[in-house]
Amino acid sequence: MEKIGYIRVSSSEQNIERQVQQLSTCQKVFIDKMSGKTKERPELEKMLTYIRKGDLVIVTELDRLGRNNQDLTTIMDQIKQKGATLEVLNLPQLNGIQDENLRLLLNNLILELYKYQAESERKRIIERQQQGIQLAKVAGKYKGRKPKYTEKSENLQHAFYLLQQGCSEAEAARKAGMSRSTFRRYREKYFLT
Incomplete structure (x- = not known):
């Protein structure tokens, strides 16, 4: 049996030291520095591939694994399918319960409650963010995200040139280093057909 830790923080600026310290007994630790709103995270996928039967996967909090149920x-x-066990450090440990079925039932119940809590917290974060944006708009302080390209941007001009030379929209966007949808959005913004 190997103890495998998984750490996640929402951005590269956030500090992981607290989680690293709590998982110091793990033989291997996987660390993602990205939002938990999606399960497509490189280190999470590596960890799920790495674990074997009998391993113990340890996280400090359930929402480190994900934010939605x-x-x-x-x-x-x-x-579970890999034959590994999940341990969440901030959840009650049920090791004192002798009846394995009762322990499993209580553990599953606790996990379901915490999954619901993690998803609810994610929804509250989004709601508070939207409220903040609305208040900033009313106060005239919110300008939105800065556009990635301007009309004079080299990449955009190159894509426009390629389009005029007969390239398809997809090919012009790819050669200019942008997605087709981004290129289409800028074409519509600058009325280029």
Whole structure:
């Protein structure tokens, strides 16, 4: 049996030291520095591939694995299918309960409650963010995200040139280093057909 830790913070600026310290007994630790709103995270996928039967996957909090109930259920099922066990450090430990079926039932119940809590917290974060944006708009302080390209941007001009030379929209966008949808959005913005 190997102890495998998984750490996630929402951005590269956030500090992982607290989680690293709590998972110091793990033989291997996987670290993602990105949002938990999606389960497509490189280190999470490596960890799920790496684990074997009998391993113990340890996270400091359930929301480190994911922020919505569906993703959490999928990830936890993958851990279980591999024959590994999930331990969440901030959840009650049920090791004192002798009856294995009762321990499993209580553990699953606790995990379901915490999955719901993690998803609810994610929704509250989004709601607070939207409220903040609305207040900033009313106050005239919110300008939105800065556009990636301007009309004079070299990449955009190159894509426009390629389009005029007979390239398809997809090919012009690819050669200019942008997605087709981004290129289309800028074409419409600058009325280029």
